[in-house]
Amino acid sequence: MKTLIIVIHPDLTHSVINKRWIEELEKQPEKYTIHKLYDAYPDEKIDVRAEQQRIEQYDKIIFQFPLYWFSSPPLLKKWFDEVLIRGWAYGSKSGYKMAGKRIALVLSAGIAEDEFMPTKKYKYTLEELTRPFELTFDYVKADYRSFYAYYGMEHNATKEWAEQSIPGYLSFIETLG
Numbered sequence: 503m504k505t506l507i508i509v510i511h512p513d514l515t516h517s518v519i520n521k522r523w524i525e526e527l528e529k530q531p532e533k534y535t536i537h538k539l540y541d542a543y544p545d546e547k548i549d550v551r552a553e554q555q556r557i558e559q560y561d562k563i564i565f566q567f568p569l570y571w572f573s574s575p576p577l578l579k580k581w582f583d584e585v586l587i588r589g590w591a592y593g594s595k596s597g598y599k600m601a602g603k604r605i606a607l608v609l610s611a612g613i614a615e616d617e618f619m620p621t622k623k624y625k626y627t628l629e630e631l632t633r634p635f636e637l638t639f640d641y642v643k644a645d646y647r648s649f650y651a652y653y654g655m656e657h658n659a660t661k662e663w664a665e666q667s668i669p670g671y672l673s674f675i676e677t678l679g
């Protein structure tokens with residue numbers, strides 16, 4: 503069973519790490535399907551039924567995005583608001599179409615990991631900052647498997663730095679089963 507990777511990055515042309523991750527995943531098309539949300543909807547008008555049908559075909563789904571203002575780029579919030587609707591995502595017996603699906607986040611962050619701590623400048627860990635995602639996936643009864651994050655791109659936006667994130671990403675996907 504393939505894993506669906508939904509990428510939410512508004513500017514992949516200038517991306518270092520998310521672009522590199524996509525390149526790596528595309529080497530194994532038998533294992534991964536990549537769906538780039540901003541490419542699919544340059545006008546940000548989401549085809550809700552097409553998105554729901556795509557989700558229905560996969561049991562393992564990753565939402566991959568760069569951390570923007572301690573959350574996701576806005577198209578993912580729009581996607582949640584429009585795709586996860588009553589009768590499909592929740593609210594009726596046959597409606598929980600994401601129930602039991604293994605879902606995880608993969609995040610890139612500009613800031614270094616040790617800055618996301620109570621005693622440091624950014625106070626909250628990514629575990630805490632991603633609570634709204636966790637609760638959303640809980641609400642629709644998906645099997646939320648937390649996240650893989652690669653930090654510190656702000657000071658290390660090099661290809662070499664990005665390269666080091668790849669084994670961790672690939673083995674994280676393996677943990678989804």
Ligand SMILES: Cc1cc2nc3c(=O)[nH]c(=O)nc-3n(C[C@H](O)[C@H](O)[C@H](O)COP(=O)(O)O)c2cc1C
Pocket residue numbers: 511516517518519520521567568569570571572573610611612613614655656
């Ligand atoms: C609009 C915007 C907001 C950002 N907000 C954050 C943030 O809140 N925390 C953080 O660690 N990095 C933040 N960054 C840095 C990005 O997370 C970082 O550049 C990105 O993860 C690198 O991935 P890429 O090479 O694929 O673009 C922000 C960048 C932009 C453009």
